[in-house]
Amino acid sequence: MQSNNISKSPGIGPVPPAPEAVKQAEAISDIIPDLLADQAANELDYIDTLPRNVQRRIQALKKLQFQYNEVEAEFMKEISRLEQQYQDKFHPIYHKRSAIIAGKVEPTDEEIWSEQDSSPEAEQRNGATGGTEDKMEQEMCDLTTKVKLADVEPAAGIPDFWLTTLRNVELLDDQIYEWDYPAMKHLEDIKLVFPDSEGLNFIIEFHFSPNPFFSDPVLTKWYTVKCEVDANEPFQFNGPEIVNCNGCEVHWLKGKNLTKKMKKKKQRQKGRGQSKVINKLVPQESFFNFFSPPNIPDDISLLDDEQGAAIELDFTLADLLKERVIPKAVLYFTGEILQSGLSSEIDESSGDASMSGDEEVTKVNKHTHFNQDSDSENDNSKNASGEGVEKPPECDKQVQ
Numbered sequence: 033m034q035s036n037n038i039s040k041s042p043g044i045g046p047v048p049p050a051p052e053a054v055k056q057a058e059a060i061s062d063i064i065p066d067l068l069a070d071q072a073a074n075e076l077d078y079i080d081t082l083p084r085n086v087q088r089r090i091q092a093l094k095k096l097q098f099q100y101n102e103v104e105a106e107f108m109k110e111i112s113r114l115e116q117q118y119q120d121k122f123h124p125i126y127h128k129r130s131a132i133i134a135g136k137v138e139p140t141d142e143e144i145w146s147e148q149d150s151s152p153e154a155e156q157r158n159g160a161t162g163g164t165e166d167k168m169e170q171e172m173c174d175l176t177t178k179v180k181l182a183d184v185e186p187a188a189g190i191p192d193f194w195l196t197t198l199r200n201v202e203l204l205d206d207q208i209y210e211w212d213y214p215a216m217k218h219l220e221d222i223k224l225v226f227p228d229s230e231g232l233n234f235i236i237e238f239h240f241s242p243n244p245f246f247s248d249p250v251l252t253k254w255y256t257v258k259c260e261v262d263a264n265e266p267f268q269f270n271g272p273e274i275v276n277c278n279g280c281e282v283h284w285l286k287g288k289n290l291t292k293k294m295k296k297k298k299q300r301q302k303g304r305g306q307s308k309v310i311n312k313l314v315p316q317e318s319f320f321n322f323f324s325p326p327n328i329p330d331d332i333s334l335l336d337d338e339q340g341a342a343i344e345l346d347f348t349l350a351d352l353l354k355e356r357v358i359p360k361a362v363l364y365f366t367g368e369i370l371q372s373g374l375s376s377e378i379d380e381s382s383g384d385a386s387m388s389g390d391e392e393v394t395k396v397n398k399h400t401h402f403n404q405d406s407d408s409e410n411d412n413s414k415n416a417s418g419e420g421v422e423k424p425p426e427c428d429k430q431v432q
Contacts, residue, residue: 094267101261101269108259108271109232116226122359129361130221135189190365194219197365201357204349211290212319218243224358232257232272236353245288251323254278255350274347279323291318322349 079087131137195216199205208216221239238251256276261269284290293316298307325346326339335343356364363369 098261098266101266104271105259105261105269112232112257112259112272113229116229119224119226126223133190133193134220135187192217193365194222194361197357197361200364200367200370201352203352204357207322207349208319209317211316215240215243215245215290216319218245222353222358222361224354227254232259234354236350236358244285245290246285247283248280251282251320252280253323253325253350255347274350276328277325277346277350279325282320282323289313290316291320291324292316322346 079090082090128137132139195208195213198216199208218241219238220241221237223237223239225235225237227233227235234255234257236253236255238253240246240249240251242249254277255274257272258275259272282291292313294311295314296309297312299310300307326342328343329335332340360369
């Protein structure tokens with residue numbers, strides 16, 4: 033037989049009716065922030081509750097940490113100096129790459145990359161089993177492609193190489209607008225320069241062919257890098273960090289400034305009570321704003337949220353260009369670096385989730401269609417190489 037009495041929990045007392053329970057829940061929710069604040073304060077005060085001899089040992093560990101940070105700073109500087117030394121070895125590689133892209137030289141057969149020769153395992157596999165069959169299939173694929181290429185107008189070098197490369201990097205693509213395309217198609221090379229012996233500070237140079245937009249052959253962005261343990265915050269050291277940057281003036285030709293747009297505005301005429309429409313130049317989003325970064329004060333706390341976000345984005349783009357895009361440009365151009373998942377760190381740093389395989393391929397296809405006319409809009413009939421050629425089905429498995 034069931035009892036009508038309210039059930040009890042040992043040591044708790046009668047379960048309150050629903051309205052009273054709600055009131056108690058509300059009261060608890062009101063004091064939760066205070067409880068959390070108290071807990072945080074207690075954690076901060078935890079060290080103070082330890083015996084003095086334990087606290088003394090902790091301070092010794094902090095001094096060791098400070099010493100480690102100082103040694104790490106020297107290590108990072110040495111890496112930067114070594115990186116600068118190796119620029120002498122990178123330079124001829126970059127120079128040859130630039131010449132091929134511009135169509136100044138044609139690569140020899142020996143200079144063509146062959147995946148079949150990329151590893152001893154591949155050579156052994158091709159020599160032991162199926163080598164002849166694979167060779168015949170490759171020759172058939174090459175022959176089919178040559179037949180299709182016969183109807184295509186030859187192109188000099190690799191058209192739109194750098195525009196395609198930049199657009200295949202999501203964070204950089206976000207900075208390039210449709211009206212930038214005609215000017216960006218004149219981008220011939222992006223170079224990294226170290227102006228001093230320490231190898232910390234660096235310059236990113238954008239080299240352009242003669243174009244109807246601006247007269248500068250080279251646009252530059254200077255970055256100042258610090259690799260020191262801050263005496264005021266010695267335990268915040270995380271290696272080299274960009275602390276400042278300087279752009280350059282773009283000498284726009286008349287009526288060609290891509291960072292400005294004409295906007296119609298009504299202007300009221302004094303004493304007449306009428307208004308007339310006037311044309312006024314106003315700022316607009318453009319990749320070329322990259323060369324006009326915001327001024328960075330000595331006290332960064334003076335920056336508002338918008339300025340702080342703009343500077344953080346600028347530094348992120350610089351690091352991305354320096355560490356990834358310039359050294360691995362061809363892999364971004366072809367989209368291989370995206371499909372291999374090597375761009376996941378970039379996506380995470382920009383706050384975006386990494387894309388799935390299908391999404392990556394879609395992005396590559398979307399970002400690699402440009403008309404060969406240097407001052408025209410997009411032409412979706414072209415592929416990444418500008419050849420407009422569809423590969424025969426039998427070639428698919430050889431590119432995967």
